[in-house]
Amino acid sequence: SPGKKEPSKPSSSAPLTVHVAFFPNITHAVALVGLANGTFAKALGPDVKIEEQSFTAGPSEIEALFARSVDIGYIGPGPAVNGFLKSHGKALQIVAGASSGGAGLVVREGSGVTDVKTLAGKRVAVPQTGGTQDISLRHSLQLAGLKSTDQGGSVTVLPVAPADTLTLFQKGELDAAWVTEPWISRLVKEGHGTLKIDERDLWQQSGRKFATTVVIVRTDFLKDHPEIVSKFLQAHIETVDWIGGHPDDASKLVGDQIKKLSGKSLPADILKSSWGRTDFTYDPLKDTVLTFADWSKQLGYLKDDRSALGDLFNTNPLNGVLSNLKRRAIP
Amino acid sequence: MEVTALKSAVFDTPIPYPETVEAATAHKISLKDINVRFSSKQGVRSVLENVNLNINAGEFVCLVGPSGCGKSTLLNVIAGLHRADSGSALKDGKAITGPGPDRAVIFQEAALFPWLSAVQNVEFALKSSIRDKKARRAKALEYLGMVHLARFAASYPHELSGGMRQRVAIARALALNPDILLMDEPFAALDAQTRDILLIEVQRIWQETGKTIIFVTHNVLEAVALGDRVLCMGVRPGCIRQEITVALPRPRAVEEPETARLAKRIMTHLRSEIDKIVQEESDHAARELALAGDGDPDRLRHTTANTMGDGI
Amino acid sequence: MEVTALKSAVFDTPIPYPETVEAATAHKISLKDINVRFSSKQGVRSVLENVNLNINAGEFVCLVGPSGCGKSTLLNVIAGLHRADSGSALKDGKAITGPGPDRAVIFQEAALFPWLSAVQNVEFALKSSIRDKKARRAKALEYLGMVHLARFAASYPHELSGGMRQRVAIARALALNPDILLMDEPFAALDAQTRDILLIEVQRIWQETGKTIIFVTHNVLEAVALGDRVLCMGVRPGCIRQEITVALPRPRAVEEPETARLAKRIMTHLRSEIDKIVQEESDHAARELALAGDGDPDRLRHTTANTMGDGI
Amino acid sequence: MGFRREWWSSYLFPGPSEILKTLGADLRDGTLPIAVKISLTRIGLGFVTAMLLGSITGILMGALPVVHRAVSPLALGLQTLPSICWLPLAVIWFGLSERAILFVTVMGALLAVSIAVSDGIRNIPPLYLRAASMMGARGPRLYAEVLLPAALPAIISGAKQGWAFAWRSLMAGELLSVSTGSLGLGQTLMRGRDLNDMSQVLAVMLVLVLIGVVADRLVFSRLERIVRQRWGLAVA
């Protein structure tokens, strides 16, 4: 186990501060639980201060990381890839995974949609053009031989803020929506929708897993403080394990944290059903991220292909910790 | 302006004006027990106190008095631009509730609309009486010509001199063709010659149309030359101190000795009033001086005496 | 105001003023070939044309002329508030490049700051000369007392009557204690009595301090009573038509026959000027009438004749 | 850690050449011209509507003290609301339609214009009002021929504020995606931001500033010049 701080470091008596970013969201449960339980603090020791940074959108978190105000962050793979490419591979790297699942296609009662093929002529919402759900939807459409209206097809794909999606669902202005939790649960409950596709089912080849949240590290920070990143990842793994072993305690804790951070609690039933559709893992699910990138390139959202993402993943610190724990390394 | 024969007759009438209330309804304008007060940080200031005044239809009444005695305020009350704190103001026996084009005012400041050219300013007054644009323009130019400003019809107020602005205001008021003309020192900014010409014009209009005119002036000779009656106002409290009926034949000329003699009488009346003010004011100023520089501009209070005017 | 002995001497001097350029540097104010033009939508209007004028230190010069002839414009040029289009304007031999407190102006409109009380308005003029607040306040009140407004020191401009505002402006200009006083009809809004008192005050200041004063007035008698010289301006083009040196002993009274006789001479000079304007204007107005109502207020053009003033 | 406070981050802020490249690309593939056209159409409609409605409410607030007392504080309160407050209402009332975007834009500028017009009218020198009422001008004629022109310099200044509010609100309103074919500048901006594509964001910012400059030169400054000249406000 790592020793005390290197004596070679400049004699800054002030404790080092690590800025940890996350969303007050179920898919970010590992961060919420680990911070609440003190797992991270314990692992980093008294000389390192953790500053929590709560975000609501990936791009802002990337911006803050670019501005060196974030060192380690929980974030969706989309913004992580964008951030990596926009900084020409210099700003950040993915060092671990955090969650999987929690996305899918909800259709409105009475819309007549039964599967992807029947989306022809319908209006479908996604949270954001070029985002993960948009890519998943368009790829699924492609597989079903359909196209969106902007490509000369018949399916109207609309980027709509999730909050508005519910309203528009209720008003009958949308037929379906490809969204993430907790919106799946809310569309089902409050919008009388049905979950027609659980996105996990589309990823049979990776064991019904695909990256929803990953852990990124600012590259400079990793260079300067590899030991802190390792300690952080150790705590991260510990927390993933703990969540697996204590799902009820964990979900309750997450609910409390969301309430504390955003001033607003999720209804218990929404929390519960969202929790059920989300998996937690430290595996970055590299292949699924790269597959997304491929689709993204096909759809014209990305200019670069897979080859530009060579250094996106850095699993060395994670694998170091895993080997210490005598666990199987991540590819 | 050459006048051949002049007669004079002066009647000093005591005030309050001794008409009964019933009779008041027969007058064009009837003010009864008018009081106007202004309240400001310095407290309440009584400007008009128990002013009683009846004016017959077709009368030409001149108003003279020291600066700040309430002449403009009195005109405003009649115009309906200022509501008296108490007392009744009637026009044709009906209470005056607000301003109206039946009582045109020539304000002390020209009060032209800066966004309208001279001729447009006059046209504004004609809008309700003449619908047809061409006819309205023609009429407006006619009135502008009357004040010798036809050449400046298209000029905007800021392109005119002070006297020219005042003349546009006169043209505008005349264009309203009102029942009653309230003129507040309308010729103050004009040279004597232009003034004379306009005076003749105003008298002609008055005689031809039978308008009722109340004319504020600082020129006592002018007042005598114009008015059927000259009202001398005093200050503290502001009220009509003297009322002089001028029974001279018209047209009258300011240069004539008869007019001048009458004017001199009025001036003597006024002088005592002004001497009083000057005394009051300089006493007060002297008192202030001792306390001067207490730092608070809004709280000037009285103290002991001092001499004045030797500080330059 | 009673004057015992009067002598009179009038010299009509031809213009342009026949001084050499070299000599000009000896004058307090020296204007040479001043031209002022205004351009507006109606084209370029020449207001002052080749005005030449020299004024000695300590001189009291009165300026008379018909409304709109360019008196205020001439004052503005001397004040440095308006730059002549051509010609040179010198003060003490140095070119006038802008306004300054050495040349105080009493504007035709009072031009008080509405956010300052009467006394504060006067204090504004004193800010650079008196640092101490108490002393400044005292001095300001002194000047206000001079115009009989000490009681109204704390009043804001909109709480004052027209004449009172004008008096505050006079106090403010005097407070500047300038080298040169440019007074644009300063007493137009005042009653005859107050006017007389202030005239005496101005003359006293002038005699005691040797200030150079240029005084615009419409009252020719007043001009004669006050001025070392009376300049008669004319219109189209605006220039100094007549220059009359008044060599009467002081103090002079407007009531005296000698003064009146002199005034009458000046008025005769002026009348011809004004008759010319009236003729011009009414010709023009008549021409306009035929074209009236063409709908475009900005494009008034000439046509045939018509009679005036019979339309009411 | 020494660079925590650098003033120009190359990740976040691409250099001018990169911005120009993005601008060029956006121009060539038509994204930008279309976005500008769409947003200008929307702002035109929204701004004009806001000016009209705002002038009417402003006149009423300015001319009638009762209305002013009742409405003016509320107007300021409502004007402080960010546009995202109006988005849900827009969606509920107008669905995903151009009218929803128009609604958000108008709501952004309307009360700013009202406040400016009403303040402008209340600051008219009383002398003009006295002259107008003396001449018997009242009702619509008083409003149209005296109050509005007298307040015009203030109204033009207020219109600029309204213009800025309208743009900011449009940028928020365009987050409502009406149809995939009609991406305005707001959507282009947001997409750049969503993709952390700062050169895209800066390119749109440049275009926005440019539109503002042009609008000022062509409309506001010109109007101001005319009005100030005619009103005699131009300092010699």
Place this chain on the structure above:
Amino acid sequence: MGFRREWWSSYLFPGPSEILKTLGADLRDGTLPIAVKISLTRIGLGFVTAMLLGSITGILMGALPVVHRAVSPLALGLQTLPSICWLPLAVIWFGLSERAILFVTVMGALLAVSIAVSDGIRNIPPLYLRAASMMGARGPRLYAEVLLPAALPAIISGAKQGWAFAWRSLMAGELLSVSTGSLGLGQTLMRGRDLNDMSQVLAVMLVLVLIGVVADRLVFSRLERIVRQRWGLAVA
């Protein structure tokens, strides 16, 4: 589908009782009082800073035609930029700190105030300027004792616009994550919106409007009354 155009839908839109319940809950658990306190502190600082800086730049723009020609169109262009454009700059320059939020707030109002002050100064009746220059007032004295007071009615009106801009910008600026203990009204509002919790959104809107009303009553209207009375603008 019969309800497509209803104006108040009970399931889309909470009734007053539900909003009151939310308000009550927010008050009881301290969310709202804390958020109000935090946001008021921020707006106070931001607004005052914007007024100060805006007045200075506005005076320069208003008094110096050269500066006006150069800066005025740019000011309008920059003022149209939505606040999200300033967020990245704020993060780079100030990190995730209170100062970043302050920066966004100030940038939201600064140019609006500048424009209002400069327009106010340019609309001053030339007579006052002539009187002032005749009395030798120039430089700082001219600015402080003549230009500012003469333009004050216009400046107060502009301050209201600045106030509205500042709030809207603060709402955007508060989306910057600062530290978990300092949730302002902006974050509360955004959370409500993110969760489509309309009763929360409406509760915050109510609070915002209320603050606006109170600010108008306590500050702006009061100032206006004093100024208009003293300037003699109050219509009799």
